[in-house]
Each structure stands twice: as structure tokens, then as C-alpha cells.
Amino acid sequence: xxxxxxxxxxxxxxxxxxxxxxxxxxxxxxxxxxxxxxxxxxxxxxxxxxxxxxxxxxxxxxxxxxxxxxxxxxxxxxxxxxxxxxxxxxxxxxxxxxxxxxxxxxxxxxxxxxxxxxxxxxxxxxxxxxxxxxxxxxxxxxxxxxxxxxxxxxxxxxxxxxxxxxxxxxxxxxxxxxxxxxxxxxxxxxxxxxxxxxxxxxxxxxxxxxxxxxxxxxxxxxxxxxxxxxxxxxxxxxxxxxxxxxxxxxxxxxxxxxxxxxxxxxxxxxxxxxxxxxxxxxxxxxxxxxxxxxxxxxxxxxxxxxxxxxxxxxxxxxxxxxxxxxxxxxxxxxxxxxxxxxxxxxxxxxxxxxxxxxxxxxxxxxxxxxxxxxxxxxxxxxxxxxxxxxxxxxxxxxxxxxxxxxxxxxxxxxxxxxxxxxxxxxxxxxxxxxxxxxxxxxxxxxxxxxxxxxxxxxxxxxxxxxxxxxxxxxxxxxxxxxxxxxxxxxxx
Amino acid sequence: xxxxxxxxxxxxxxxxxxxxxxxxxxxxxxxxxxxxxxxxxxxxxxxxxxxxxxxxxxxxxxxxxxxxxxxxxxxxxxxxxxxxxxxxxxxxxxxxxxxxxxxxxxxxxxxxxxxxxxxxxxxxxxxxxxxxxxxxxxxxxxxxxxxxxxxxxxxxxxxxxxxxxxxxxxxxxxxxxxxxxxxxxxxxxxxxxxx
Numbered sequence: 288x289x290x291x292x293x294x295x296x297x298x299x300x301x302x303x304x305x306x307x308x309x310x311x312x313x314x315x316x317x318x319x320x321x322x323x324x325x326x327x328x329x330x331x332x333x334x335x336x337x338x339x340x341x342x343x344x345x346x347x348x349x350x351x352x353x354x355x356x357x358x359x360x361x362x363x364x365x366x367x368x369x370x371x372x373x374x375x376x377x378x379x380x381x382x383x384x385x386x387x388x389x390x391x392x393x394x395x396x397x398x399x400x401x402x403x404x405x406x407x408x409x410x411x412x413x414x415x416x417x418x419x420x421x422x423x424x425x426x427x428x429x430x431x432x433x434x435x436x437x438x439x440x441x442x443x444x445x446x447x448x449x450x451x452x453x454x455x456x457x458x459x460x461x462x463x464x465x466x467x468x469x470x471x472x473x474x475x476x477x478x479x480x481x482x483x484x485x486x487x488x489x490x491x492x493x494x495x496x497x498x499x500x501x502x503x504x505x506x507x508x509x510x511x512x513x514x515x516x517x518x519x520x521x522x523x524x525x526x527x528x529x530x531x532x533x534x535x536x537x538x539x540x541x542x543x544x545x546x547x548x549x550x551x552x553x554x555x556x557x558x559x560x561x562x563x564x565x566x567x568x569x570x571x572x573x574x575x576x577x578x579x580x581x582x583x584x585x586x587x588x589x590x591x592x593x594x595x596x597x598x599x600x601x602x603x604x605x606x607x608x609x610x611x612x613x614x615x616x617x618x619x620x621x622x623x624x625x626x627x628x629x630x631x632x633x634x635x636x637x638x639x640x641x642x643x644x645x646x647x648x649x650x651x652x653x654x655x656x657x658x659x660x661x662x663x664x665x666x667x668x669x670x671x672x673x674x675x676x677x678x679x680x681x682x683x684x685x686x687x688x689x690x691x692x693x694x695x696x697x698x699x700x701x702x703x704x705x706x707x708x709x710x711x712x713x714x715x716x717x718x719x720x721x722x723x724x725x726x727x728x729x730x731x732x733x734x735x736x737x738x739x740x741x742x743x744x745x746x747x748x749x750x751x752x753x754x755x756x757x758x759x760x761x762x763x764x765x766x767x768x769x770x771x772x773x774x775x776x777x778x779x
Numbered sequence: 780x781x782x783x784x785x786x787x788x789x790x791x792x793x794x795x796x797x798x799x800x801x802x803x804x805x806x807x808x809x810x811x812x813x814x815x816x817x818x819x820x821x822x823x824x825x826x827x828x829x830x831x832x833x834x835x836x837x838x839x840x841x842x843x844x845x846x847x848x849x850x851x852x853x854x855x856x857x858x859x860x861x862x863x864x865x866x867x868x869x870x871x872x873x874x875x876x877x878x879x880x881x882x883x884x885x886x887x888x889x890x891x892x893x894x895x896x897x898x899x900x901x902x903x904x905x906x907x908x909x910x911x912x913x914x915x916x917x918x919x920x921x922x923x924x925x926x927x928x929x930x931x932x933x934x935x936x937x938x939x940x941x942x943x944x945x946x947x948x949x950x951x952x953x954x955x956x957x958x959x960x961x962x963x964x965x966x967x968x969x970x971x972x973x974x
Contacts, residue, residue: 304809304818304834305847333974334809337798338960361814368790368813369798370957 290420291318295387308334308341311359311387316342319357322422323441325516335359337369340382344441355381355442362388363395363449366413372399375406375413383444386415396449403447410481414448421453433457434521435491436476443484452479487515491522494542498526503538514545520557527561536569539749543570548606548619548721555604567599567606568749571722576606576617578624579713579724581732587612597746608725610746611738615728617721626710633687634708634734636679640672642734646693646727648672649703655684668694691731695723706731722747787812788854793832795951796852796894800833802954804967806848807974808835821849823874824881825925829867837890841971846888853895861899865943868893869913870920873937877927892942910938 289297291314298310316328319342326344333339340356347353360366363386371384399413422437424430436456440448455475458464464472476488490508497503514522523546526532533539543566551558551567551574567574587593597610605624608615618624633654647670650663662678664671679686692705702719704727706712713728725746729738788796793811800806810818812832819834833850837843851868853861872891880886898904906912913934917924955963964972 302817305836305845307818308809331968331974333807333964335814336807336964336974337794337801338957339807339964339968339974361810364790365794365811365814368794370794 290423292389292417292420294318295416296389299387304334308332312341315357315359315385318419319344319441322419323438323517324520325438326441335361335365344383346442353442355383357383357385360384360386362386363391363399363413363415367395367398371411371413372402374411375402375409378406378408378410381410382412383441384411384413386413388415389417391415391449396447399447399449403445407446407478410445412444412446412448412479414444418448418450418453421451421457429521429525430458431495431518431521431525432488432492435488435518438517438521439480439484439488443481444479445481446479448479487518491518494522494526497538498529498532500533503533503535505537505541508541512545513547514550516550516554519546519550519554523566524557524561527558527563527566532565534565534749536749539565539569540573542566543573546570546574548574548576548617551601551606552604552619552623555601558601561600563599563601563606564597564749567608567721568747571725571747572720574606574721575718576619576721576724577715577718578618578621579715579728580616580618580624580627581711581713581728582614582616582627583736584609584612584614595742597742599746599749606721608721608746610725610729610742612736613729613733613738615725617724619718621714624712626712628710628712631709631711633689634691636675636686636688639688639691639731639734640676642730643672643691643693645730646695648675648691649694650692650705651675651688652690653679653686654689655682655686657684658682663692693727693731695719695727708732788832788852792854793852796850796854796946797833799946799951799954800850800892800894802960804960804963804972805838806835807838807845808833808848808850810834819849821871821875822878823871823923823925824878824927825874825923827871827874827923829871829875831868831891836974838967838972838974841973845974846890848890848892850892850894853893853897855895855897857897858899859897861895861897865893865899865907866916866919869916869941870923872941873913873917873929873934874920874923876933876937876940877924877930880933886936888940890940890942892944894944894946896946896948898945907943908938908941910935913938913941 294314295311298314299307301307301310311334312330316330319326319328326346329343329345331339331341331343334341341359342357344355344357345352358371360369360371366372366384366386374380374382403413419440422440424433452475455471458468458472476485480488493508497508526542587595595611597608599606599608601607602614602616606617616624647668649669649671650661651671653660653662653675660678662671662675689709690705690707692703694701694703696702696719702715702717702723704719704724705714706727707714711732713724713732715724726743729743790813793813797808797811801808810833812819812830816830819832820828820830822828831849832852835848836845837848839845853859855861868891876886876889879889900907903912914929917929917934
């Protein structure tokens with residue numbers, strides 16, 4: 288593949304000035320999008336104009352919208368003559384000046400560097416095409432630190448990036464980093480990126496370091512805030528597919544705190560084909576969803592040697608957990624999950640009741656042969672089980688339950704979860720954590736086909752099944768699924 | 780060409796004129812001769828290549844086709860050699876128009892501007908843009924046409940595309956600031972104005 292410098296030289300290789308502009312705009316726009324795929328590039332049609340940028344890079348919409356103008360110049364000398372360096376005096380301009388020249392006189396780079404060093408608070412960037420060449424990955428192996436550095440150049444680089452400055456930003460791929468290289472990296476990152484980008488790059492650097500440590504130190508990580516889209520894209524798939532990555536629960540919980548379920552849903556394609564178990568299991572007490580669809584894994588039923596190891600993955604654009612013969616699909620907004628079923632079999636009260644023991648039942652929908660009744664508690668703390676039981680006993684009818692609502696949690700964590708048997712769907716109001724929802728789905732919606740507590744424990748712990756014990760029980764003909772009600776934890 | 784380059788305005792001087800012209804909102808210059816001499820060079824039928832100072836185009840109103848523009852800049856404090864230089868400039872303007880029309884098959888409607896900080900040929904000032912004067916200049920440099928006949932209709936057309944702008948430093952200094960011009964052009968772009 289040709290370098291950025293070579294592509295610019297080829298684009299300029301014409302005698303038609305307008306054509307040169309058109310071609311260069313396409314090459315620069317492509318390079319900027321390669322560096323930061325979250326950005327869009329508007330080409331203005333002006334080439335090397337004093338006042339109108341050649342491209343306007345854009346991110347976000349509405350209040351989150353951010354623009355950065357890119358001015359193309361034929362050389363650093365030309366940029367200086369245009370007065371671009373004077374803009375280092377200003378802290379309100381995010382202008383990005385890019386010299387197209389394939390080489391620059393040393394005196395020019397010295398002047399640019401001197402101006403940038405005098406005005407470290409400025410957001411103006413002066414750089415050159417050859418300087419950015421060194422950011423091109425030389426292998427297919429992902430490197431989240433380099434990925435984030437590359438992506439941050441377009442939006443967050445400032446000061447002067449000239450000559451071989453970028454070499455300091457590219458750490459050895461084998462991660463055998465010498466102190467000297469680390470010092471140069473830190474110093475260069477601090478001088479050429481805005482404060483928030485420096486924090487993000489250092490955070491990803493720290494996470495990657497700890498991911499490969501024998502005993503990861505969560506304290507060493509910068510764990511405030513949320514990961515940006517770029518950080519998630521660069522870091523999380525890398526960690527999930529990294530050979531020898533730590534299984535340390537505290538580490539993965541710390542990473543999960545920086546992400547939420549919406550991020551996974553929006554960036555689902557980044558996670559396709561990846562085993563999300565280390566991350567999602569650690570997140571099961573953190574990430575919150577509003578809706579869960581429960582479905583039987585038809586490919587697993589009746590297949591003895593089917594791998595039933597509980598695991599998390601991205602199915603379509605949603606997070607899913609596979610456990611036993613079930614698949615649970617989670618959505619953080621109700622509208623993201625369409626109702627697939629409407630006419631499945633309602634529950635029978637008597638059969639369901641043992642599964643409700645651990646819950647406060649706040650509402651039931653009773654459908655009889657002659658009547659239909661809805662029982663709801665005035666207070667969400669009031670358990671309706673005995674009243675429902677009494678009503679069914681005395682009523683001259685035979686009832687099914689299309690749905691039942693239970694309350695879980697306390698205080699801010701309190702949530703009412705409606706299990707709809709005809710749709711095999713849970714709806715939580717407000718949302719609830721994945722662990723609570725998974726437990727409610729398996730116990731209540733899946734009451735006819737119970738799941739072993741060991742399976743649920745393994746799903747939430749992100750560990751494999753305790754194979755020996757599991758297989759031993761199966762060998763003795765013991766129904767490993769039956770023990771879940773005895774060992775079940777109180778979800779409240 | 781070497782002599783021509785030696786007399787050129789420096790980078791800063793050329794950029795000052797570039798900014799001043801672009802602040803009118805009527806022009807967009809892609810190259811100075813310092814950026815690329817070949818890009819600023821106008822060829823003539825006899826093979827002569829004349830490097831001018833700025834290469835760009837007009838900023839078109841919505842629906843207008845931007846037209847190419849060449850500019851020669853003179854930051855003189857005296858008349859200097861402008862009289863003869865301007866005569867050659869006119870001859871090149873006509874010869875280049877002939878050459879480009881012949882080579883690309885259509886007239887690109889290129890404009891030629893002479894921008895100076897000091898007036899010249901003041902006794903003939905009112906004639907500098909006339910067809911008659913243009914013809915005289917072309918006849919003085921007839922070799923540029925490589926034997927082609929002078930076309931009176933084309934002379935009249937090219938004369939319309941010549942401009943002489945005399946500027947003072949104060950005039951340049953009161954141009955819109957970068958922020959102001961950027962803002963104005965931002966809105967013009969939104970209205971469909973294009974370079």
C-alpha cells in the first residue's frame with residue numbers, strides 16, 4: 288500500500304490546479320477517515336484558500352457536535368507566509384494546518400516547533416503529510432494504544448507534529464517498552480494532544496499494560512468516566528481476543544464500569560464473533576437492561592455433546608447469554624426488541640408458584656375460562672401471592688397467567704419486572720441489572736424447563752462449568768437442573 | 780525565467796496580495812509561484828512559458844462556472860519597469876488564450892490581473908485596457924503566436940478579461956480580518972457560492 292506522502296504526490300502530479308485540488312481533497316479526506324472512522328469529512332471545494340478550510344471534519348450532532356477545519360498548505364514556508372503560525376496565539380481556534388510538501392527545510396520545522404512550544408495552551412495544530420506517515424500501522428496486529436493515538440490526531444492533536452515526532456507515539460508492538468521509550472511517549476503525548484485525549488490515551492495504555500499482568504492492579508488504572516466510541520472500538524475487541532489476557536474479575540469489572548450496554552448495542556459489529564464472557568459476566572451486576580427475550584436454543588435440544596458452557600456474545604445488535612438450553616437476549620430500550628411471539632402458552636399458577644417464592648409478586652394477569660382478572664398491589668412492597676392463591680381457590684374457574692409482575696431490589700435499585708409468558712419476554716421498569724434479569728428470566732419465564740444454579744453461577748462468574756461435578760451428576764442419572772430452587776439465592 | 784524569479788515579490792508579499800484578493804470574496808488562489816512555478820506558468824503557441832505570481836479561479840455565484848485567474852503582482856515604490864512588463868503581460872494573456880483555446884478546444888475564459896502598489900504609464904492610463912493597446916502589445920511580441928494571425932474578435936474578448944488594480948498598503952490593511960472573511964465565506968458557501 289502506498290504511503291500518505293506518495294498518494295499526495297500522485298494527486299498533485301497534474302498540470303491542472305483545480306484537478307490537483309480535487310484529487311488532494313479526496314486523499315486527505317480518506318486519510319482522515321482512516322485515522323478516525325468516527326469523523327465525517329466535508330470537502331469545501333476551496334484549495335489552499337486564506338480563509339476557507341479545505342475540509343471540515345465533523346463529529347456528533349446537536350450539542351455534542353464538534354467541527355475542526357483543515358487548511359491545506361503547499362509547505363510550512365507557505366503556511367508561515369499565510370500567517371497560520373500567528374494563530375498559535377489564540378486558544379479559541381482548533382485549526383489544523385497540514386503541509387503537503389514531501390520535505391521541509393529544517394529552519395521551517397524549527398520555527399513551527401518554537402511557536403508551538405511558546406503557546407502550549409493553543410489548540411492549533413501544524414503538521415505535515417510525511418510526519419503523519421509514521422502513524423500507519425505496519426502490521427495487521429491490532430494495537431489499541433496506536434489506534435487511539437491515530438484516532439486522536441484528527442480531533443485532539445495540537446501544537447507541532449513535524450519531522451519524526453510520531454516515532455515517539457508508536458510503542459514497540461511486542462510491548463517490551465524501555466524506560467527511555469516510555470518517557471518519550473509520555474512527553475510527546477502530553478505536548479501534542481489536548482488534556483482529555485492525554486487522559487484517554489494514558490487510560491488505554493494502562494488498561495493494556497494491566498491486561499497482560501500476572502496480577503493486574505486495578506488501582507493503577509484511571510477509571511473515571513466512560514470510554515469513548517473510539518476507545519471501545521480500539522480497546523475492547525482487542526482485550527477480548529488477546530492471547531494470555533487476564534481473567535481477573537476485578538480487572539474486567541473495572542473495564543465494564545467504563546462501558547454500558549448501549550455502547551455494546553451501538554457498536555455490536557465490533558463484537559460479532561467474539562466471546563464477550565469475561566466482560567459481560569463482570570458487567571452483569573453493572574449493566575442495565577429494560578427487556579429480555581427468552582428463547583430455546585433449538586440447535587442444543589436433544590444434542591448430548593452440545594457445548595453448553597454458559598457464555599455471553601453479541602447476537603445481531605444485542606447482547607445475549609446462552610445458558611443450558613436457553614438464550615437470553617437483552618435490550619437496554621424496550622423498542623430495540625420487537626415482540627417475536629404473542630401466543631405462547633400462559634403459565635399455570637400452581638406450577639409457577641414455587642418459582643415465585645423468592646419474589647414479591649405485585650401484579651398478576653389471570654385468564655379464566657369465563658373471567659379475566661388483573662390483580663395489582665397498591666404498594667409495590669405488598670406481596671399478592673396469598674391473595675391470588677385465595678382468589679383462585681374460591682373462584683369457580685380455571686385460570687392461566689399470561690403475565691406476572693414481581694418486585695426486586697431496594698431503594699434506587701428497586702425495579703418491577705413483568706414476565707410475559709405468551710411472549711417469553713421480561714420487561715423491567717425501571718431498568719434492572721443483567722444478573723437480576725437473567726435470574727428472573729430463568730426462574731420465572733423458564734419455570735417449565737429449569738436451569739441449574741451451577742450454570743447460572745458460571746454465567747455470572749464468567750467461568751466454565753465445574754465439569755467434574757456436573758459430569759458426575761449426569762453419570763449418576765441425577766437431574767442437574769433440579770437443584771436450582773434449593774440452592775437459589777434470594778434475588779432481593 | 781531566472782530573472783523573472785529574482786524580481787518576484789517574496790512569500791509574505793505574495794500572500795498579502797492573495798489574502799487581499801481573496802477577502803473580496805471573488806477569488807480563490809490555489810498556488811503562488813513560490814508553491815509551484817509550473818502550476819503558475821502560462822504557455823504560449825511558440826512554446827514560451829511565462830510564470831505569473833498567482834494561479835486560481837473566480838468564486839462563482841450559484842450556477843456560475845468558476846473561471847481561471849492569473850495574477851501578476853508588483854509591490855513597487857516607483858514605476859520601475861512596469862510599463863514594459865505590462866505590455867509583455869498583455870501579449871502573454873492574448874497568446875495564452877489562443878494557445879489554450881487551440882489545445883483544449885474551447886475558451887476557458889481565463890482572467891488576467893495586474894496588481895501593483897504603484898501606478899505606471901500614467902500618460903497612457905486610459906488606454907491600458909483598450910483593444911487597440913492590446914493589439915499593439917501583441918504585435919510587439921508577435922513571436923509568441925508562432926505565426927498565427929491576430930484575431931480582432933478574440934482581442935476584444937481578451938481585453939475584457941484584463942484588469943489593472945492599483946492598491947495602497949492602507950487599502951490592503953483594511954481588508955476583512957481572517958475571522959470576518961472566513962465567516963462571510965462560510966455563509967456564501969451555504970448559499971451555493973463555489974470556488
